[in-house]
Amino acid sequence: MKELPWIxxxxxxxxDEVVDQEEAKREIGLWLEAWLKGSPPREKGLxxxxxxxxxxxxxxxxxVKERDLELLELNASDSRRxxxxxxxxxxxxxxxxxxxxxxxxxxxEVDGIDPRADEGGIEFLxxxxxxxxxxxxxxxxxxWKESLRPLRERSKLVAFRELxxxxxxxxxxxxxxxxxxxxxxxxxxxxxxxNRGDARAAINDLQAVAERGEVRxxxxxxxxxxxxxxxxxxxxxxxxxxxxxxxxxxxxxxxxEEDYESLMxxxxxxxxxxxxxxxxxxxxxxxxxxxSLMLSRAKATGEWSFLRYVFDLMGPGVALAKKGEVSKExxxxxERIRAMAExxxxxEVREELAALLAKRLLTSKATVKTExxxxxxxxxxxxxxxxxxxxxLGYPFSSEMLKLLAGARASEIAALAEKLRGTKGEGxxxxxxxxxxxxxxLM
Amino acid sequence: MxxxxxxxxxxxxxxxxxxxxxxxxxxxxxxxxxxEKNIPHLLFAGPPGTGKTTVAHALARELYGENYIQHLLELNASDERGxxxIxxxxxxxxxxxxxxxxxxxxxxxxxxxNMTADAQQALRxxxxxxxxxxxxxxxxxxxxxxIDPLQSRCAFFxxxxxxxxxxxxxxxxxxxxxxxxxxxxxxxxxxxISEGDMRKAINVLQAAASLGKxxxxxxxxxxxxxxxxxxxxxxxxxxAGKFEEARKAxxxxxxxxxxxxxxVVKQMHREVFSxxxxxxxxxxxxxxxxxxxxxxxxxEGSDDDIQLSALLAWLSLLGKRARR
Numbered sequence: 026m027k028e029l030p031w032i033x034x035x036x037x038x039x040x041d042e043v044v045d046q047e048e049a050k051r052e053i054g055l056w057l058e059a060w061l062k063g064s065p066p067r068e069k070g071l072x073x074x075x076x077x078x079x080x081x082x083x084x085x086x087x088x089v090k091e092r093d094l095e096l097l098e099l100n101a102s103d104s105r106r107x108x109x110x111x112x113x114x115x116x117x118x119x120x121x122x123x124x125x126x127x128x129x130x131x132x133x134e135v136d137g138i139d140p141r142a143d144e145g146g147i148e149f150l151x152x153x154x155x156x157x158x159x160x161x162x163x164x165x166x167x168x169w170k171e172s173l174r175p176l177r178e179r180s181k182l183v184a185f186r187e188l189x190x191x192x193x194x195x196x197x198x199x200x201x202x203x204x205x206x207x208x209x210x211x212x213x214x215x216x217x218x219x220n221r222g223d224a225r226a227a228i229n230d231l232q233a234v235a236e237r238g239e240v241r242x243x244x245x246x247x248x249x250x251x252x253x254x255x256x257x258x259x260x261x262x263x264x265x266x267x268x269x270x271x272x273x274x275x276x277x278x279x280x281x282e283e284d285y286e287s288l289m290x291x292x293x294x295x296x297x298x299x300x301x302x303x304x305x306x307x308x309x310x311x312x313x314x315x316x317s318l319m320l321s322r323a324k325a326t327g328e329w330s331f332l333r334y335v336f337d338l339m340g341p342g343v344a345l346a347k348k349g350e351v352s353k354e355x356x357x358x359x360e361r362i363r364a365m366a367e368x369x370x371x372x373e374v375r376e377e378l379a380a381l382l383a384k385r386l387l388t389s390k391a392t393v394k395t396e397x398x399x400x401x402x403x404x405x406x407x408x409x410x411x412x413x414x415x416x417x418l419g420y421p422f423s424s425e426m427l428k429l430l431a432g433a434r435a436s437e438i439a440a441l442a443e444k445l446r447g448t449k450g451e452g453x454x455x456x457x458x459x460x461x462x463x464x465x466x467l468m
Numbered sequence: 469m470x471x472x473x474x475x476x477x478x479x480x481x482x483x484x485x486x487x488x489x490x491x492x493x494x495x496x497x498x499x500x501x502x503x504e505k506n507i508p509h510l511l512f513a514g515p516p517g518t519g520k521t522t523v524a525h526a527l528a529r530e531l532y533g534e535n536y537i538q539h540l541l542e543l544n545a546s547d548e549r550g551x552x553x554i555x556x557x558x559x560x561x562x563x564x565x566x567x568x569x570x571x572x573x574x575x576x577x578x579x580x581x582n583m584t585a586d587a588q589q590a591l592r593x594x595x596x597x598x599x600x601x602x603x604x605x606x607x608x609x610x611x612x613x614x615i616d617p618l619q620s621r622c623a624f625f626x627x628x629x630x631x632x633x634x635x636x637x638x639x640x641x642x643x644x645x646x647x648x649x650x651x652x653x654x655x656x657x658x659x660x661i662s663e664g665d666m667r668k669a670i671n672v673l674q675a676a677a678s679l680g681k682x683x684x685x686x687x688x689x690x691x692x693x694x695x696x697x698x699x700x701x702x703x704x705x706x707x708a709g710k711f712e713e714a715r716k717a718x719x720x721x722x723x724x725x726x727x728x729x730x731x732v733v734k735q736m737h738r739e740v741f742s743x744x745x746x747x748x749x750x751x752x753x754x755x756x757x758x759x760x761x762x763x764x765x766x767x768e769g770s771d772d773d774i775q776l777s778a779l780l781a782w783l784s785l786l787g788k789r790a791r792r
Contacts (some may be wrong), residue, residue, distance in 0.1 A: 289774065290773075294771065303709055306784060307781045310774075310777055311778060311781075313777075314762075314775055317771045317775065318768065321769035325768070325769060357710075361773055364723050372726060375726050376726070379726075387521045387525060388521065388578070388580060390542040390547050391579075399695065400671040400674065400675040400690070401475075401696050402694070403678065403690050404692075406680025407679060408679055409678050410674065412473070412678040418471055418473070419474045445471040
C-alpha cells in the first residue's frame with residue numbers, strides 16, 4: 026500500500042512547529058484573539074500572501090487545531106463561481122457559531138480564481154467580507170493582481186517570507202529522523218536548493234527519493250531536476266537570478282506563468298535586491314531596458330517575432346550580468362504597483378485639480394502639472410497666506426485640493442479666505458457654489 | 469480691491485487680437501480673416517507660452533462675439549484618449565447649429581504634435597469629412613512633427629519666442645496694476661529664466677510676489693522652490709552609488725508629483741549643466757548624451773520606469789568609476 030504523502034503526514038500540528046514566519050504568527054494570533062473575545066476586528070478578512078510552500082495553509086490549520094476551532098476549507102480544485110460560493114461560503118459566513126465554537130473559513134489560492142470561469146466569485150467574496158460573522162482567511166501567491174483589488178481593500182494583509190535553504194534543510198532533517206531514514210546532509214542541501222524556499226516541494230522530492238533508497242547525493246542529482254511545469258513568479262525570479270547558464274535563464278522567463286510585462290516589473294524591482302555591485306547593476310539594467318525597448322518596437326510595428334529578443338534580454342541578459350555575488354536579500358513585490366495603490370486618492374485629487382485649472386487656463390493637464398502647479402505650491406506653502414486665501418476664493422477648489430496645495434497650512438488658509446469673504450460682501454450669491462469645499466474645514 | 473484673486477496668467481490673458489503684445493505679423497494676417505468672416509484651416513506653431521491658444525480664442529471671440537465658446541470645440545491631444553474620442557466629439561459637434569452669418573464652427577486641437585502619425589492621418593480624413601461646417605485650428609510646439617498632408621491643408625502661422633522688451637513690458641504692466649513692489653533687475657531675471665515663455669514669466673512673477681518684494685533674490689528663490697528638489701537629489705544619490713534611494717526619489721516624482729517619464733527626463737537634463745551639481749566637467753556631456761538616449765526610448769513607447777532605472781544604474785556606475 027502506498028504511504029500517505031509526507032506533506033500530509035508531517036503537517037505541523039502546533040503553531041510553533043511551523044518554520045519561521047514569526048511576524049505572521051503574531052498578527053494572525055492577535056486577529057483571531059479579537060474574534061474569540063467576541064469583538065471582530067475591523068477587517069473581517071485576512072489575506073495571507075507569499076511564495077508557495079512557506080506554510081500559509083499549514084499555519085492556519087495549526088491555529089485551528091491548537092485553538093480547537095471549526096474549519097471550512099475551499100481550495101482551487103473546487104469551483105468558485107458565484108453560485109457555488111453563495112451556497113457554501115455565503116451560508117457559512119452568516120451562521121452564528123455553535124456553542125461559541127468559531128468557524129474559520131479558509132479560501133486557498135484566491136489569486137487562482139478565474140475572472141471568467143469563476144465569474145462573479147471575487148465580487149461575491151468581497152461582499153461576504155463586509156457582513157460575515159465568522160473569520161475568513163484567504164491565501165495568495167500574488168495579492169497585487171488587479172482582479173484581487175476588491176479583496177485587498179477589505180482585508181488585512183499578512184506577508185509570509187520565503188524560507189532560506191538552511192531552514193528547509195533543517196525541516197527535511199527532522200522528517201528524516203521521524204522516518205528513521207538515513208539522510209546525507211549534502212543531498213538534503215541539493216533538494217533544498219533545487220526547490221528554493223518551497224518546503225512543500227522539497228518534502229515531496231524527499232519522499233520520492235526515499236522511496237528509491239537511501240537519500241544520497243547521486244540519487245538526488247539523478248531524480249530531482251527542479252520542476253518543468255510553468256513557473257510561478259517566485260520560482261521564475263530565483264531560477265532567473267541564480268542562473269549560471271543562458272538556457273536556464275531563458276527557460277525561467279519563457280516558462281513563467283507571469284505575463285512578460287508584469288514579469289518585467291518584477292525584475293525591475295528585484296535587480297537592486299539581488300545585485301549590489303554597481304557594475305552588475307548597470308549591466309542588468311542595460312539588458313532590461315533594451316528588452317523594454319525591443320517590446321515597444323514589437324508593439325509599434327506589429328512584428329511579434331521581436332518578442333524572442335525581449336526574452337533573451339530580460340532573461341539571460343539580466344542573469345548573466347552578474348560577475349559578483351548574488352545577494353541573500355529576499356525577493357519583493359513590485360514597489361511601484363504597491364505605491365500606486367497607496368497613493369491613489371492623492372493622485373486623483375491632483376488629476377482633478379489639474380483638470381480644473383487646465384480648463385481655466387486653456388491648456389492641457391500635463392502643462393498644468395509641470396508649468397503651473399509648481400508655482401501654486403510656492404504660493405500656498407511659502408507665500409503670503411493672504412495671496413493663497415484670495416486664490417482660494419477665485420477658484421472652486423475642494424477641501425482635498427486645498428489640502429494638497431497647502432499641506433499643513435490648509436486650515437489656516439481656509440479660515441483666512443472665509444474671513445476675507447466676510448469683510449467684503451460682493452458677489453456672495455455666485456460664490457455660494459464654491460463655498461461647499463471650504464466649509465468642511467471650518468466645521 | 470476685490471478679495472477674489474485669479475492666477476495672473478488667466479487674469480491678464482489678452483481677450484482680443486489687438487491686445488496681443490507680440491506676434492504682430494500673425495495678428496495682422498488674422499485680422500483680415502475676421503474682416504472677411506471666413507478662415508481656412510490653420511496651423512499655429514511655436515514654443516510654449518508664445519500665445520498660440522490665446523490667439524485662437526481671441527480670433528474666435530472676434531468672429532462670434534462674447535458667446536464664442538458655443539461655436540468652439542476645444543480638444544487637447546495630450547488629454548484625449550486617442551483618435552476615436554476625438555472623432556466622436558467632432559462628429560457630435562459638427563451636427564450642432566452654426567452661428568448666424570458664419571457658416572462654420574471651429575475645432576481647436578491643442579498639442580496636436582503629440583498625436584501619432586496614424587492618428588494624424590485619421591485627423592486628415594476627419595477634416596475632409598466635415599470641411600463644409602467646421603474649420604480646424606491645429607496647435608503645435610514642433611511643426612515638423614505634423615505630417616505633410618495635414619500641413620498642406622492648413623494656413624501656417626509661426627509664433628516666435630517673446631522678446632525681452634515684450635516680456636518685461638508686460639510684467640511691468642501687471643506689477644503696476646497689482647501694486648507689486650519690484651526691482652527692475654528682477655524683471656530682467658524673470659525674462660532670462662522664462663526664455664521668452666510668457667506663461668512661465670507671469671507665473672514666476674506671481675510666485676515671487678507672494679513671497680514679498682520682487683527682487684532678483686526672491687525670483688530665484690521662487691524658481692528654486694518650484695523646481696522639485698527630488699530631481700537633483702536623485703542625480704546626486706545615483707552618482708554617490710545609492711541606487712535604491714535614488715529610485716525612491718524617482719518614484720516620488722512620478723507617483724506623488726504625477727510627472728511623466730518625459731517630464732523627469734527634461735528636468736534631469738536641466739540640472740546637468742547647473743553649477744550646483746558638483747561633477748567633473750567632462751561628465752556633463754556624457755550624462756546629457758545618455759539622458760538623450762533614454763528620452764528617445766521613452767518617446768518610442770518604452771516603459772519609463774525601467775528606462776529611468778537604467779539611467780540611474782548607469783549614473784551609479786559613472787560615479788563609482790569617477791571615485792576610483
